[in-house]
Amino acid sequence: xxxxxxxxxxxxxxxxxxxxxxxxxxxxxxxxxxxxxxxxxxxxxxxxxxxxxxxxxxxxxxxxxxxxxxxxxxxxxxxxxxxxxxxxxxxxxxxxxxxxxxxxxxxxxxxxxxxxxxxxxxxxxxxxxxxxxxxxxxxxxxxxxxxxxxxxxxxxxxxxxxxxxxxxxxxxxxxxxxxxxxxxxxxxxxxxxxxxxxxxxxxxxxxxxxxxxxxxxxxxxxxxxxxxxxxxxxxxxxxxxxxxxxxxxxxxxxxxxxxxxxxxxxxxxxxxxxxxxxxxxxxxxxxxxxxxxxxxxxxxxxxxxxxxxxxxxxxxxxxxxxxxxxxxxxxxxxxxxxxxxxxxxxxxxxxxxxxxxxxxxxxxxxxxxxxxxxxxxxxxxxxxxxxxxxxxxxxxxxxxxxxxxxxx
Numbered sequence: 385x386x387x388x389x390x391x392x393x394x395x396x397x398x399x400x401x402x403x404x405x406x407x408x409x410x411x412x413x414x415x416x417x418x419x420x421x422x423x424x425x426x427x428x429x430x431x432x433x434x435x436x437x438x439x440x441x442x443x444x445x446x447x448x449x450x451x452x453x454x455x456x457x458x459x460x461x462x463x464x465x466x467x468x469x470x471x472x473x474x475x476x477x478x479x480x481x482x483x484x485x486x487x488x489x490x491x492x493x494x495x496x497x498x499x500x501x502x503x504x505x506x507x508x509x510x511x512x513x514x515x516x517x518x519x520x521x522x523x524x525x526x527x528x529x530x531x532x533x534x535x536x537x538x539x540x541x542x543x544x545x546x547x548x549x550x551x552x553x554x555x556x557x558x559x560x561x562x563x564x565x566x567x568x569x570x571x572x573x574x575x576x577x578x579x580x581x582x583x584x585x586x587x588x589x590x591x592x593x594x595x596x597x598x599x600x601x602x603x604x605x606x607x608x609x610x611x612x613x614x615x616x617x618x619x620x621x622x623x624x625x626x627x628x629x630x631x632x633x634x635x636x637x638x639x640x641x642x643x644x645x646x647x648x649x650x651x652x653x654x655x656x657x658x659x660x661x662x663x664x665x666x667x668x669x670x671x672x673x674x675x676x677x678x679x680x681x682x683x684x685x686x687x688x689x690x691x692x693x694x695x696x697x698x699x700x701x702x703x704x705x706x707x708x709x710x711x712x713x714x715x716x717x718x719x720x721x722x723x724x725x726x727x728x729x730x731x732x733x734x735x736x737x738x739x740x741x742x743x744x745x746x747x748x749x750x751x752x753x754x755x756x757x758x759x760x761x762x763x764x765x766x767x768x769x770x771x772x773x774x775x776x777x778x779x780x781x782x783x784x785x786x787x788x789x790x791x792x
Contacts, residue, residue, distance in 0.1 A: 385415070385418055385419065385422065386641065387410075388641035389418070389422050389637075389641045389642060389644075390410045390411075390413065390418055391410050391641065392637050392641040392642070392643060392661055393413060393418045393421045393422060394408070394409070394410035394413060394420075395397075395635075395643055396421060396634050396635070396643075397413060397417070397421075397442065397445070399634075399635075399732055400442055400465075400630075400632055400634065400732070401445075401449075401462060401465075402462045402463025402464065402465060402735075403446075403449070403460065403462055403463075403735075404461060404735045404736060404737045404742060405734050405735065405736045405737070405745075406736070406737065407453070407737070408449060409451065412449075413445075413714060414441075414445065414471055415681075416441070417438075417441050417442070417445060419648065420437070420438050420441065420629060421438060421629075424438060424627075424628040424629050424630070425600075425609070425628070425636055426600055426635070426637075427600030429627065429628065429629060433513065433620065433625040433626050433627045433629070434623075434624070434625040434626075435625070435626065435679060436626045436629060436630050436631055436679060436680070436683050436685055437626075438628065438629030438630040439626070439628075439629065439631060439632065439683040439684075439685050440469055440761070442630065443683060443684070446462070450462075450757065451566075453524070454757060454758075454759060455619060457739050457740075458758060458759040458761075458762050458791075459740075459756070459757065459758035459759065459762055459764075459791040460626070460756075460758075461721050461735070461737075461742050461755065461756050461780075461789065461791075462754070462755050462759050463582060463731060463735055463752065463753075463754055463755075464683055464752070464753040464754065464755055464779070465632070465731075466684075466716075466717040466727075467717050467727060467749075467750075467751030467753075468717075468751050468753060469753040469774075469776060469779050470687055470715055470716050470717040471594055471684055471715060471716065471776070472680055472681045472684050472686070472687065472716050472717075473685075473686045473687070473716055473717040473718070473719070474677075474685075474686070474687040474688075474711050474716055474717070474718045474719075475531075475616070475649060475686055475687070475688040475689065475718075475719060475720070475721055475723075475724045476528060476529075476530035476531070476689055476691075476718065476719075477530060477531045477532075477533065477592065477688065477689065477690050477691075477720070477721055477722060478513075478516075478519060478530060478531065478532045478533065478690070478691055478692060478693040479533050479561050479592060479594075479615060479690060479692050479693075480516065480532055480533060480534050480544075480561060480692075480694070481505070481533065481538065481561070481693070481694065482513050482538055482539065482560040482592075482694050483513055483514040483516075483539050483544070484511065484513050484514060484539070485512070485513055487506060490498055490502070490505050490506060490512060491506070492674070492771070495699075496698040496699050496700075497512065497698060497699075498697075498699060501697050510717045512680065512695075513694040513741050514530055515693045515694060515696045515697060516544075516547060516548065516551070516583075516693050517547060517551075518693075518696055518697075518790065519532075519691075519693045519696050519704070520551050520556055522696075522704065522705045522708055523556075523708060524554075526708050526709070526711075526712045526718075527712075527718075528708065528712075528718050529555040529556050529557070529719060529720045529723060530556060530720050531555070531556070531557040531558075531559050531590055531616075531720040531721040531722065532548070532551075532556065532557070532558055532559070532693065533560060533561035533590070533591070533592045534548075534558060534559070534560065534561055534580070535561045535563060535594065536560070536563055536576045536579040536580055536583075537563045537564075540583075541579070541580065541583035541584060542583045545583065545584060548584075552586075554758055555720075556691055556720065557589070557590060557720040557721060557723070558584065558586075558588070558699045559588045559589065559590035559592070559623065559707070559721065559722075559723045560576060560577065560580050560588035560590070560591045560592075560612075561591075561592055561593075562576060562591055562592065562593040562594055562597075562609070563576050563594060563596055564594060564597075566593065566594075566606070567593045567597040567598055567603045567606070568597075568599045568602045568603065568606070569606070570606045570609055570610070573606050573609075573610055574606070574610055580610075588612070588613065589612065589613040589614070589722050589725070590612065590613065590614050590615070590616065590721040590722055590725070591607055591614075591615050591616075591617070592615065592616050592617050592651075592690070593615075593617040595621065596617050596618075596619055596620075596621055596651070596654075597617070598617050598618055603617070604636045604644060604646060605638070605644075607646055608644050608645060608646045611780045612646055613646065613647065613649055613722065613725055614633070614646060614647040614648070614649055614721060614722070614725040615646060615647075615649070616648070616649040616650070616651055616688060616690075616721055616726075617651070618648055618650050618651060619650060619652065619654065619688075620651075620657070621654065621656070621657060621661065621691070622657065623657065623660040623661070623662075624652075624653055624657060624658075624662075624672060624776045625676075626652065627650075628649070628650050630650065630683075630685065631652050631683070631685035631686045631687065631688065632650075632685050632686050633647050633648060633649050633650075633651050633682055633724065633725065633728045634647070634648055634687065635647055635648070636648050642703050647719060647725050647728060647729065649686070649688055649724055649725065650686075651686060651688050651690055652676055652680065652686075652687050652688050652689065653672075653673060653676050653687070653688075654689075654690040654691075655690065655691045655692055655695055655700065655701060655704075656692065656695075658672060658673075658700060659699075659700040659701075662698075664702055666699060666703060669700055669703065670703055670706065670707075672678075673703070673707055674710065676680065677710070677711075677714075681714070682717070685694075686724065687716075689707070691704050691707075692781055706727060715753060720767060727749065727751075730749035730752075731749060731752060733745070733746040733747065733748050733749070734746060735754075740790055740791050741788055741789065741790040742754075742788065742789040743784075743787065743788050743789075744787060746779070748782045748787065752782045753779045753780060754779065754780035754782065754784070754789065755776075755777060755778070755779065755780075756771070756777075756778040756779070756780050756789070756791075757777065757778065757792055758778075762791050762792065763791070763792045764778075764780075764790070764791050764792075765789070765791075765792065766778025766780055766787075766788070766789050766790075767785045767786065767787065767789075768779050768782070768783050768784040768786040768787035768788065769784070769787050770787070771781045
């Protein structure tokens with residue numbers, strides 16, 4: 385393994401686990417963990433993808449670092465992964481592949497719809513496929529926000545602007561759904577971005593490729609070249625799970641193992657996988673959704689969900705409100721793609737240790753918490769924050785940029 389590759393993994397692990405700068409060196413990383421991460425980010429992993437195996441390894445490594453630090457120093461501090469130290473997170477996203485179909489198409493797919501929707505759709509009194517407002521309404525009632533990724537080829541973006549602009553102003557994200565060929569052509573990607581900008585008057589921060597097409601040698605470089613903040617294309621169409629072995633965001637590597645600016649938000653579950661590939665009934669599909677949420681929760685990861693907006697009135701697709709209800713009852717951070725990306729980037733503000741004292745080299749984001757464990761006899765002192773004992777252990781709430789934590 386090259387020195388550059390090991391240095392890249394060192395940065396990824398440090399950011400993922402929220403470790404203070406310098407707590408671990410690249411030489412401290414287990415060889416298997418380095419190998420599994422480098423293989424995954426190059427798209428060469430062949431291990432069982434049904435479970436987040438790399439994420440489990442990361443958490444096991446954190447336990448080892450914590451154990452060693454407590455034995456050596458009598459205390460250990462690290463950044464919580466999600467706002468307010470929520471145990472896991474969910475990212476809600478929707479690809480907008482189509483917004484209308486012919487009456488003939490509706491008749492050919494009539495078994496997908498309930499009788500009421502079908503009749504109104506055939507009479508032209510209800511749009512069965514243009515459901516952005518319906519989806520956003522369900523989310524808004526739960527206090528959630530999501531991302532809608534728009535194609536530039538299947539329909540008129542200008543026609544959608546009057547309906548999506550109020551949503552964008554109210555916190556929903558409008559991103560780009562890459563057209564055919566954008567995943568391996570800078571020219572085609574640039575054309576799609578230009579069409580998006582012309583129609584909407586803004587530049588997309590997030591992107592997902594149509595049909596999840598992805599080339600590990602080209603796609604991230606293309607996306608970075610046109611200025612995307614994040615991508616969320618890396619996932620599987622025909623199966624559920626974790627192709628990379630983890631669900632949390634990361635900065636992909638360049639060809640020489642430098643860390644890129646663009647952030648990848650791995651996809652965990654797509655609705656069409658349940659119904660189109662696995663051919664599940666609704667009850668079976670919901671059970672799979674719940675199973676995947678639980679797997680993410682156990683590792684403190686990110687449940688990134690792709691639910692096509694045109695499916696919300698269809699059998700299978702109409703389960704979406706039920707999924708939102710489940711997430712609303714769980715203690716998790718729920719946001720859009722750009723919301724997750726913004727949090728992840730702001731959380732990366734360096735936490736540095738000087739002797740027994742910890743400070744931030746920069747401004748920490750609202751909602752950031754520190755985990756603190758210390759041995760009997762040690763005394764923590766906090767300035768610009770509060771120490772709170774919770775069921776999750778000792779948490780340090782960061783209140784200002786003048787924050788410091790000292791363990792004596």
